[in-house]
Amino acid sequence: MSCKKSTELIEKSKIASLSLKEKLYLRLHLAMCSPCTKYSKLSDQIDTLIKAGFNKENETDVISEKRKKEIISILNQIEH
């Protein structure tokens, strides 16, 4: 099995399930391929970074009072 295919299976396994044959091939390949083992780890790290990065809220992000007032005035027009 090629490295390209094995990295595909790594991603597939996280989303869909692998067949028994695919699981076996992947395990065998990873046992003897260090770049693909690294890829597998990097893939997990990227998942972690994306999840954490896009959920990280910043206390200093605030909307200006002016913009808030604009929103309120738009809402008041809808309400009445």
Next chain:
Amino acid sequence: MANSLKTLESITATDLVNLYTNDLYRFAVAKTKNKEISEDLVQDTFIVAVTKLNTFRGESTHKTWLISILRNKISDYYRKKTRENISDKEMDDQTLSFNASGSWNKENIPFVFEETEHLLDNTQFTQVFYDCIDGLPQLWSSVIKMKYVNPTKSKEICKELNITDTNLWQIVHRSKLKLKDCLGTNWIKNN
């Protein structure tokens, strides 16, 4: 909490804005990394909320309710972005990572971060990281964001973005290879 003392009937649009604008805004900025768009998304969220305020049953808090509206707005935003750019379908398989026989190219062998816990505190890294994600083809970055950011079930992502199950993990695969190369060039080599 002061806000929970207000009866459902008496809470006004102005109250909602004063109480929750910044919570919603921070949530939106975290997900979109774009302040201007976040302001608009927050405004749109309140517009939906006000028109539906009479259907709010108090089964959740106002904040949870508003966040759920905002989540939908963010999904709409990803989807719309994708539709606008669907013409540049870079769905071809041209990744730099592998040679014709599917082995790793020497320059593109994967690396591993020493640690990921503190990386996001480094603003230089986050800049590179978000730029790399933005550099993905639109459909791909929408898939990634819906998958990891606004945790959506795979089935729903496929339905909303009109792709198949197989497309989904293929896109994730290609996106990760691209991110690997982008981070390798712009971060690993310089640090």
